[in-house]
Amino acid sequence: MxxxxxxxxxxxxxxxxxxxxxxxxxxxxxxxxxxxxxxxxxxxxxxxxxxxxxxxxxYKTKEELLYQISRVGHQRSLAMLGEARDTAGSAADRLAAAVRAFVRWHAEHHTTGRVVQYELGALAPDHYTEIVGLRRQTEDAIRTIIADGVAAGEFDVPEVNGTTLAVLSLCIDVARWFNPAGRRTPDEVGALYADLVLRMVGAPREP
Amino acid sequence: MxxxxxxxxxxxxxxxxxxxxxxxxxxxxxxxxxxxxxxxxxxxxxxxxxxxxxxxxxYKTKEELLYQISRVGHQRSLAMLGEARDTAGSAADRLAAAVRAFVRWHAEHHTTGRVVQYELGALAPDHYTEIVGLRRQTEDAIRTIIADGVAAGEFDVPEVNGTTLAVLSLCIDVARWFNPAGRRTPDEVGALYADLVLRMVGAPREP
DNA sequence: TGGGCGGGTGAGCAAGCGCTTAGCGACCCG
DNA sequence: CGGGTCGCTAAGCGCTTGCTCACCCGCCCA
Structure with a gap:
């Protein structure tokens, strides 16, 4: 192997x-x-x-294989972000932790991530519907953290929904371009992206 | 039609x-x-x-159709970003203009954008090589603007290369999720993203 | 000892694929 | 008026695809 x-x-x-x-x-x-x-x-x-x-x-069909991969991958993402949302700490800490974990995972498991994030259009209609539900939940997790930060006066964002979409988009796309033979490790990308996201939401960062 | x-x-x-x-x-x-x-x-x-x-x-083959679409799309992207890079003005203005135009295009022509950005793996090897060259040039355009901003003291970024990748990633991914039936117009997404990117590079923005 | 059973194979079927070929009508020019 | 050309079609070729089926082997317990 x-x-x-x-x-x-x-x-x-x-x-x-x-x-x-x-x-x-x-x-x-x-x-x-x-x-x-x-x-x-x-x-x-x-x-x-x-x-x-x-x-x-x-496996009954080739599509069932894709479905298993997609389901497990999305559940893992959701678990990761849900945990970050529900821990104690400032919104900035929780957002940074969420992004760090999410990005790290998409870098480390970029093959799985690629399939999970970019092949869901090939799912059968009922499986697709189920996966879309999981995706909405992961979106909600990020949105909640950002909304918390805004409510607490920690964050200053132009628009919560649009910013949520942008943050998710940024993290997900790591699976597309990440190259394990490149110069950056998953940890480094996670740290860089967490910093960039805190900037996006206007959170004060340690210098 | x-x-x-x-x-x-x-x-x-x-x-x-x-x-x-x-x-x-x-x-x-x-x-x-x-x-x-x-x-x-x-x-x-x-x-x-x-x-x-x-x-x-x-068209000789189905692949040639994809190649034409990919080539024209990448050339348009490159022209857009190259123009933004070469106009006069502050780095912040040029970066904002680049992001605004790029995002607007990916939203307005999200079908074309989807093919251009996410189907290049299906190209024949020599066509793929050519397209990858164009992609490197578009990446260079963004990197140049960001590096200019850093050199001029306008920007404060953790790492020029990584930030360049993140900015491009953010813009490109618009083609994946943009929905013309949604609430946001291409102009609005462009403006939102230009703002977010300026935050990412630590540029002072008008309030 | 032997029979069932879970995990595996070799061969192959029906359908659908990218692409080709022979031929056809509308049009242009001498 | 006649022949070449251009854009197009009906039919179909050779091949690959997802998937099935008849059969087989090693293991476990009666």
Whole structure:
């Protein structure tokens, strides 16, 4: 297994049996590289070291694989942001923590992130609807923190909704451009982005 | 032709003959809705009101259609940002103008923008290389303005390269989420984003 | 010992894909 | 009037796709 596969795998430890986990990891990598529609079931099975037919023992369809990936990924995002929203501390601290965690995750797991954030259009209609619901909840988590900051007089933003969208947009897009071979580590990008976001909301920062 | 087709069409006025233009417009809409790989040549031809074979009179392959769209779109982006970089005025003015124009374009032509920004992975290797070159130039334009601002003492940024990436990322992602049926007009999003970006670079703004 | 069962394979089917080819009508020019 | 050209179509070719099916192997417990 390549180093890339190892990092992709870390996020899927609890998928069993082993063959099913190998298939998710293979699917994440293939979907991230080529996109859902350009990926063949033969490619996924091949990466997992199995014959094409073996895929259908563990998953009903190719779309179900995408759905599992998308669902788990969105739930993790939501858990991360929800936690940041609900901890004690100033709005600035909570916003910085949320952005740091969210960005770090999208950098570290940029293959998974790419699939989660950019391939949801390939989901079946009912799955798509469910995922959109999760996305609205993650949006709400960020909006709540920003609104809290405004209410407390900590933040000064031109428009809460638009700023929320911009913050999320900024974080999500990390999955698209992040390159593990580049100069920046996930931690560094997280710190940089947390700083940029605090500037965006007009929060006073330590010098 | 729908209202959507009309706005998509505005960007392709100079493609001739008429049938070729109808094909690009149809391709932009189809690629934006479903993605390149999920779009069939039959779908494109159908939207343009022609038989599947007619497509190949005007374009050698389906990929060539994507290449034309991608090339023209990137050239327009580059022209826009290059102009903003080269006009007179403070760095803050130039950065705000660049962001405003770039965001406005990605909102107004969000279908084209979606294809230009998110489908380049489907390009043939040599076309991909060419487009990546154009993208580096657009990145350079933004970086130059930010570096100018830092040199002039107008801006205070944690890191020029990372901030450049973040600014571009923010603007590009507008094409993904912008919804013309939503509450915000392209002008409003442009103004909001220009403000947010000035905050990010620590530029003093009029109150 | 043996039979069921979970996990796997090789071969292949029906459908849909990108693209080609033979031919057709409208038009322009000598 | 006649022939070449341009834009287009109907039909279909060769191939790949997602997915299925008949069969197989190793393991566990009666």
């Amino acid at each position: 390549s180093a890339e596969a190892a990092t992709t795998g870390e996020a899927w430890e609890d998928v069993t049996p082993d063959a099913a986990r190998r298939l998710v990891i293979a699917a994440v990598q293939a979907f991230a590289e080529r996109g859902y529609h350009a990926t063949t079931t033969r490619d996924i099975a091949g990466r997992a070291g199995m014959s094409p037919a073996a895929l259908y023992i563990h | 729908s209202a959507e087709a009309a706005t998509t069409g505005e960007a392709w006025e100079d493609v001739t003959p008429d049938a070729a233009r109808r094909l690009v417009i149809a391709a932009v809409q189809a690629f934006a809705e479903r993605g390149y790989h999920a779009t069939t040549t039959r779908d494109i031809a159908g939207r343009a009101g022609m038989s599947p074979a007619a497509l190949y009179i005007h």
